[in-house]
Amino acid sequence: MDRGRAAATGAAVLGGVDGLMGPSEIGNLFLSASALAGLMIVSHVISARDAWAPLNRRFIFGLRVMMVLFAGRALFILTDVQFFRFFILLGASLIPISVLILTEGLLRRHAPPMAKLWVAGGTAVFVVLSLWWRDSIDPARLAGLMVFQLSGFGIAGWLVLRRDRASLSAAENRSVERIALSLVVLIPLAAADFLMIFLGLPAQTSPLGVLFLCWLAVSLGRSQSQHRAPLVSFLAIVFGAGLSGLVTAQMAQMDKDATILTLAVILAAVLVAVLFIEAQSLRAEERSQTLLRHLADDRSRDALGFLRGLQSHPLVEGAVLVQGDQLADLDSDVLRHIFAVRPVLRRADPPFTDGAEGDHIAHLFDLFDASHILLAADDPLTLVALSMPALATSPRAELELAAVQRMARLMAANS
Incomplete structure (x- = not known):
């Protein structure tokens, strides 16, 4: 390979070409910025839960290594300052050891000594080589770095496949499989970055894998x-983004390179947007005032205290305790039979029967203008009538009401 081809290969892999901001460079800048945004979102989600948990620390270290790489790429493309190549090379050099550290944490097992020695030795070599950020030793350095990265991913994959599944919980096995699944996509896309000149690709593909x-x-x-x-x-996101990209490319009569850039940019933009929405949704769920949170936070020692606390809950605010004289006009045996069959009654349910039971239920709903009536205690017979707006009613809310009813009944039985 001649000197000019080597320089072009190194610049393309690392993020820019001679300071020019053509379509390819603009696309690569957007992809690097998108990967950086996605990594920041995930890092924030993990840090918000417990940044100092041992496994979370390992994961955050790996995320920050990749953040250094993509920040270096973006800055190199924007400024064409050769110094930023150092951050790209440093991040790429640290990826194998960060993957190995995370894999050991997920598996709760040490990697074989030879694997550790290979990754540690390779990391030391390429970290030192990254200090020479000029491209005079490329593409030999980039070829070695590609082999080192792929070997690091391969070691992690081998450890995952050989793991003792019985020693891990179902959640731990699921986490390991998710990370391994991401490597199936990330490995070929990362390799394509090193080979993009030979493959004729106009854009880096590793940001999509990230x-x-x-x-x-x-x-x-x-x-x-x-x-x-x-x-x-x-897959639905990929299909939607791909279809919109192809339609756009067809309308604009783009060539192959422009079409690939368009597809990559649209997919990256959609993924970042969906990641942000998903992270916000998780955060909202953690802060949401669900009935299950009332169950977890309640410190009352009796059923009545528990139910009075429930009355102030935003979802069922204004719930009414029904007992004693309020039930005097109704046959207690009929009521006990009704709630033995259905501890949680909903106005939207089909009629219970056409006899006395149906009349009792209709009377209760009309009397308290309720949407739900729960059995809270058997002796004395205590009910809870509440009105939940139809828009606020969901399968999850119905399940939470059933859990609240059972907890109140258990507390009443044990008091």
């Missing part, structure tokens, strides 16, 4: 036990 990693990491905050839901969502 955003996929961010997507899977954020999705761990959800309660799905399977990987299907986040994967289906991601």
Whole structure:
């Protein structure tokens, strides 16, 4: 390879070409900025939960290593200052050791000594080489760095495949599988960065792999036990972004390079937006005033205290305790039979029966203008009538009401 081709290869891999801001450089700048934004979102989500937890520290270290790399790329493209190549090379050199450290934390096992020696030795060599940020030793350095990165990913994948699944919990196994799944996409896209000149690619592809990693990491905050839901969502995003990109390219009559750039930019923009929305949604859930939070935070020692606290909850504010004289006009045996069958009654449910039970239920709902009536205690018979707006009623809210009803009944039985 001649000297000019070597310089072009190094500049393309690291993020810029001779200070020119053509379409390719603008696209690479946007992709690097998008990857940086995605990494910052995930880092904030993890830090907000517990930044000092051992596993979280390892994950945040890996995220910050990649943030250094993409920040260096963006600054290099913007300024064409050669010094910023140091941050790109430093971040790329530290990726294998950050992946190994995270993998050991996820598996709660040490890697074999030879694997540690290889990664530690390679990291030391390429960190030292990164101090020479000029491109005079490229593409040999970049070829070695690509082999080192791929070997680091390979070691992590081998450890994941050979792990003792029985020694890990279901949540831990799910976390390991999500990270390993991201490597399936990230490895070829990272390799394509080094080979983009040979492959004729107009843009770096590793930012898209990093955003996929961010997507899977954020999705761990959800309660799905399977990987299907986040994967289906991601594929839907890819399909939608790809279709819109192709339509745009067709309308503008773009060539191949412009079409690839358009697809990459649209996909990156959509992924960052969805990551931000997902992170905000997780944050809102943590702060939300759910009935389950009332269950967790309640410090009362009896059912009545628990129910009085429930009366001030925003979701069911104004709930009414019904007992004693308020039930004097109704047959207590009929009421006990009704609530033995359905501890939580909803106005929207089909009629209970056409007999006395149905008349009793209709009377209760009309008397208290309620949407739900719960059995709180058997002796003395105590009910809770509440009105929940239809728009606020969801399957989750219905489930929480059932949990509240059971807790109140248990507290009453044990008092």
